[in-house]
């Protein structure tokens with residue numbers, strides 16, 4: 001088991017993003033002599049982070065990376081990660097865990113936008129809030145998250161689970177505008193409230209246990225169901241799509 | 257400026273009837289000269305293939321619809337990303353790259369002149385701005401006149417001279433090079449939610465048929481003495497059975513010019529379809545190429561489709577709407593006031609799709625069945641059929657029957673019943689490829705007199721040195737090397753400056769715009785024409801005074817071609 005602890009140094013310009021796609025177990029289990037971009041400058045990982053390495057190297061599955069300090073502008077941590085574990089002690093920047101296929105990322109603070117974008121497998125747990133486009137696709141893309149699991153204990157920003165294609169996103173708080181837009185598959189669960197979810201949905205299942213504001217008129221009611229001792233109204237849609245076959249279940253709603 | 261001497265070049269220069277001759281080429285002050293400069297930098301080509309710089313006679317690289325393709329498909333920018341380096345700025349994009357991406361990739365393939373296939377006149381500023389940022393090629397712009405109310409009215413009234421004068425005014429105002437008709441009168445019908453179905457049927461309100469319009473504009477074009485002929489995208493693009501419309505249109509073309517064709521029909525692959533619907537869709541390339549063979553006044557470009565992802569964009573608004581109904585994905589549509597329309601849709605051409613496989617075969621059939629390569633030029637209607645970076649693969653297919661057969665095995669199994677491609681064993685020679693990629697374009701566009709498209713004494717030193725030794729290669733067997741060789745030159749020169757060496761870009765700001773301004777007698781100067789002024793005041797969203805493109809700002813390096821007219 002090898003543990004790599006990265007402590008964000010205060011010395012880099014706080015206005016510059018740090019492109020840190022190298023922070024994954026498969027890369028760091030071999031070497032920590034890698035480069036990151038700070039703005040448009042290439043720098044050694046050790047110039048940006050204080051690095052401590054404990055334990056023997058034994059492949060990505062036995063590697064744990066711990067990020068300490070303000071990592072809210074550190075981007076792409078865990079990109080294409082396949083195995084192992086990343087623990088973020090505070091907040092994390094954009095695009096954390098995108099394209100990941102396995103392993104676990106646990107974020108103690110808040111996550112930036114695009115958490116788990118286009119992810120294929122593995123698990124992300126965020127104890128705080130997440131930004132916009134959690135588990136979504138990228139601009140112009142057609143498939144969002146395709147597998148794995150994202151658990152958000154706080155609230156989610158806009159477009160949570162946009163173009164969701166597979167896997168599970170569970171938000172324990174509320175979700176902002178347009179959660180589940182363009183959903184094609186997978187499961188999106190929002191335990192709190194949502195606003196105008198699932199526009200142009202044509203597959204998959206979305207459940208909002210709380211209240212939906214601005215409920216879209218293009219969903220057809222097909223009955224009720226009881227889950228977790230709560231009655232949910234079940235809809236199918238989005239009928240504005242030529243092949244809308246998604247399921248949307250809501251606790252209560254007010255129409256747009 | 258550095259002067260060069262290219263030694264031991266295996267030169268192909270079809271215009272000067274030079275076919276694989278070992279020669280030295282001297283470049284002095286940007287031109288090809290008899291004697292080299294004493295201070296010339298000597299480059300030993302070692303018997304490699306040297307041709308004039310490539311010329312693309314129909315591509316979409318600059319302008320509002322190209323840019324709208326970029327807006328619409330941010331996912332396209334995820335491909336082709338490269339950081340700054342090798343003399344290049346950071347670039348991105350595959351089918352609709354950044355302007356620099358286009359310019360660098362064309363330069364590495366040996367191309368030095370590019371023709372934007374369709375510019376809405378009202379959107380000329382944007383097009384010129386993008387050309388300003390396409391640093392390594394000279395630019396020409398085909399200007400859309402397919403739905404120009406003034407020209408339509410003049411031709412409906414049989415006043416060809418007035419039509420010519422209006423075309424001249426607009427062409428000079430927007431700094432265009434040639435006259436483009438995209439689905440003639442189709443944009444006007446599209447503003448009523450309809451399309452043109454038959455070239456003989458007059459459209460309402462103007463009482464003018466596409467056939468009359470095409471013939472009228474061709475006559476006007478020749479009255480103006482423009483270097484290029486009318487550049488024609490026929491009606492009914494992409495519809496099964498449209499070859500009859502194409503043949504009918506070809507039948508309309510008179511022979512009015514001895515230097516070049518009288519009509520340039522673009523992306524003819526999309527216009528050579530048989531069948532009554534998609535179920536019996538088939539190739540009619542034989543009929544269309546036979547007609548081309550019979551009519552030397554016609555030059556076509558093939559508009560080859562290659563498999564993969566790309567973006568379609570055209571001024572043919574109704575056609576793009578039909579595509580949208582087929583794909584049900586993203587679609588953009590645009591109406592350009594009194595002038596034209598456009599549409600953009602991303603597409604994917606698949607080998608396993610019968611329609612796409614037939615389309616792929618038709619382009620190759622045209623190139624192999626048109627006997628005279630001067631009449632059949634190589635394009636993909638970039639990016640409609642495929643991004644231009646596929647040109648080397650198309651050259652490989654045309655030069656090797658073996659490669660075609662191998663590829664044919666990978667396409668949809670029933671394709672063979674719908675096309676004639678497997679029966680064609682012609683293999684193009686290096687000379688024919690040189691015609692179809694530069695010399696033919698120079699002749700078709702009227703660029704020969706401007707010293708482009710050939711390597712004669714006094715010509716502009718636009719030169720591509722390909723890492724291919726023609727004596728030591730059998731293209732029929734070694735097609736992989738042919739593809740690699742045409743994909744990246746050893747050196748590309750433009751106007752005597754080296755612009756690329758291997759995969760490095762070594763120059764910037766070499767681009768110039770060529771544009772035409774016919775000399776108009778006072779009686780035909782439309783600047784003070786009451787009807788044109790009234791049209792602007794009543795219908796346009798901008799004033800006539802604000803319409804012309806400012807030469808100093810938008811065309812810092814340009815070549816104005818003043819033509820003698822018969823007005």
Ligand SMILES: [Zn+2]
Pocket residue numbers: 314315316373374522523570637640
């Ligand atoms: Zn075109």
